[in-house]
Amino acid sequence: MAETTKARPASSRTARTTSATGTKSTAKRAPRTSAAAKATTKAPAAAPAQPGADAETLVAYYRQMLLVRRFEERAGRAYTEAKIGGYCHLNLGEEATVVGLMAALRPSDYLFTNYREHGYALAKGIEAPRVMAELYGRSTGVSKGWGGSMHMFDAKARLLGGYGIVGGQLPLATGAALAVNYKGGDEVVMCHMGDGTTAIGAFHESLNMAALWDLPVVFVVVNNGLGMGTTIENSAAEPELWRRGAAYRMESARVDGTDVVAVQKAAKIAVDRARAESKPYLLETTSPRLKGHSVVDPARYRSKEEKDALKAADPLARFALELEETGILSHDDRDRIDAEITAEVEAAAAFADESPHPDVSTLFDYTYATPVATEQRRLPADAVFPQV
Numbered sequence: 001m002a003e004t005t006k007a008r009p010a011s012s013r014t015a016r017t018t019s020a021t022g023t024k025s026t027a028k029r030a031p032r033t034s035a036a037a038k039a040t041t042k043a044p045a046a047a048p049a050q051p052g053a054d055a056e057t058l059v060a061y062y063r064q065m066l067l068v069r070r071f072e073e074r075a076g077r078a079y080t081e082a083k084i085g086g087y088c089h090l091n092l093g094e095e096a097t098v099v100g101l102m103a104a105l106r107p108s109d110y111l112f113t114n115y116r117e118h119g120y121a122l123a124k125g126i127e128a129p130r131v132m133a134e135l136y137g138r139s140t141g142v143s144k145g146w147g148g149s150m151h152m153f154d155a156k157a158r159l160l161g162g163y164g165i166v167g168g169q170l171p172l173a174t175g176a177a178l179a180v181n182y183k184g185g186d187e188v189v190m191c192h193m194g195d196g197t198t199a200i201g202a203f204h205e206s207l208n209m210a211a212l213w214d215l216p217v218v219f220v221v222v223n224n225g226l227g228m229g230t231t232i233e234n235s236a237a238e239p240e241l242w243r244r245g246a247a248y249r250m251e252s253a254r255v256d257g258t259d260v261v262a263v264q265k266a267a268k269i270a271v272d273r274a275r276a277e278s279k280p281y282l283l284e285t286t287s288p289r290l291k292g293h294s295v296v297d298p299a300r301y302r303s304k305e306e307k308d309a310l311k312a313a314d315p316l317a318r319f320a321l322e323l324e325e326t327g328i329l330s331h332d333d334r335d336r337i338d339a340e341i342t343a344e345v346e347a348a349a350a351f352a353d354e355s356p357h358p359d360v361s362t363l364f365d366y367t368y369a370t371p372v373a374t375e376q377r378r379l380p381a382d383a384v385f386p387q388v
Helices: 035-041 055-080 095-103 118-123 128-135 169-183 195-199 201-212 241-248 260-277 304-312 315-325 331-354
Strands: 003-005 110-112 189-194 217-223 252-256 281-286
Touching (some): 055 260, 055 315, 095 118, 095 281, 095 315, 118 128, 128 331, 169 189, 189 195, 189 260, 195 201, 195 241, 201 217, 201 241, 217 241, 217 260, 241 252, 241 281, 252 260, 260 281
Parallel strands (some): 189 217, 217 281
Antiparallel strands (some): 003 252
8 A cells, every 4th residue: 555645735834644545644653673674574465466457467567577587687697797897786676666667657758767777778668689788888779888787868768867876867857847848748757766865965956846846757766775785774864755755745655666556556646647737746666676786786784584585575476476376377378478588688688799889989979969150059959858
């Protein structure tokens, strides 16, 4: 069940925190324990063959979640083989959140992400070979090999970046929402971030401006309970991050990020409100990552009990079991889909491996606009928000 905070009228002085049933919350803050442990050892059971979602949709969600899982596993292996350079952050364990969020968007909606973005690129509709080629730094990649794991950009798919700077995407997403309003469009901007991002100034500045100017942007905090190796309880006075929306009179909610249908429903509420009313929204999803912060992080800060609990709360395994128990997929169906997805990912890796590296002469392409002598007084054409 998602918890929500309703936006207040301008004359109201206190925020009302409610559950989905509308009752006031009087619960006291629990003792500070590991967020990762809370999110895994007490993870709610998956909802029974999801009401409001037909079998075809559920199978499509499962295929997408499995694609993200197998892709990220293959990327992790490629990194250890020195096929991928730089940093590499995986969406392992966050598949339900990734797929549920993207299912709530229209193809015309804009997405800004942080550096943990591979799964979002896939779920936004970018082909697996192009995503893998970008990780390999090849010219056939999404960003022609110059972006790598953390800086994917595809204007056609309206993925306007992964960002390596923590929180760097928030002011830009807010600006994109302002541009949508200025041009009278009906697109929505979704801005994804990790829980650690909520501690930086740009988070508060962006939420304040979005609320002040009524911008159609949905801020999504994917709370895995850890900022690298620091628990949320040791870094945030209020670890329930969705409550921060009340400071900006912003409607907000928290949802179980391991339940793909629950995420889709919560995100759809946020997106629909942003589109219909041009109002920002803060959505927190609780979704523990299964591995370390990055491929090279062994996650020694986790106890054996926490690691065992993570396996038990694996959203993909739970969803697969649910689909099998309700007769939507048989065990043979699961094996067949897995084989198809694995073959697709292996083909993507082979494509990336065989693709050429970008020519060094293109290093500074797409970095600066090329001035035109006769048009110096005019603004350059906008590839992302073209004039109608």
